[in-house]
Amino acid sequence: MNYFQDSQAQRKEADLTIVAGANTSAQGQSDPEWGRKCEEMYGKGANAFKVFGEQYMDDRKIGYTTTGDGLTDSGYIRHDSTNAFESHDGEAGQVVRKTIPGA
Numbered sequence: 001m002n003y004f005q006d007s008q009a010q011r012k013e014a015d016l017t018i019v020a021g022a023n024t025s026a027q028g029q030s031d032p033e034w035g036r037k038c039e040e041m042y043g044k045g046a047n048a049f050k051v052f053g054e055q056y057m058d059d060r061k062i063g064y065t066t067t068g069d070g071l072t073d074s075g076y077i078r079h080d081s082t083n084a085f086e087s088h089d090g091e092a093g094q095v096v097r098k099t100i101p102g103a
Helices: 005-028 034-044 044-099
Strands: none
Touching: 005 034, 034 044
């Protein structure tokens, strides 16, 4: 059974995953002025909604940041595993060539 790994394609996918992680984390950023704007636009009566909205945005930020960090870590792990595979594949090839007479 032959196995072919295109290392450059793996690295390209890893880079895309890292970029996706950064973009996902950026999506979680909220407008810090939102609370002030909410009160200015809707008055003090909207305070209950404002409190709920701020909690929602905090939770949203945590979710997006956690997901983004996971994607970024996954991209770096993919880079590391590609490098390790290439290194071990080369070492294994040398061992095989040493055991075959005339190779």
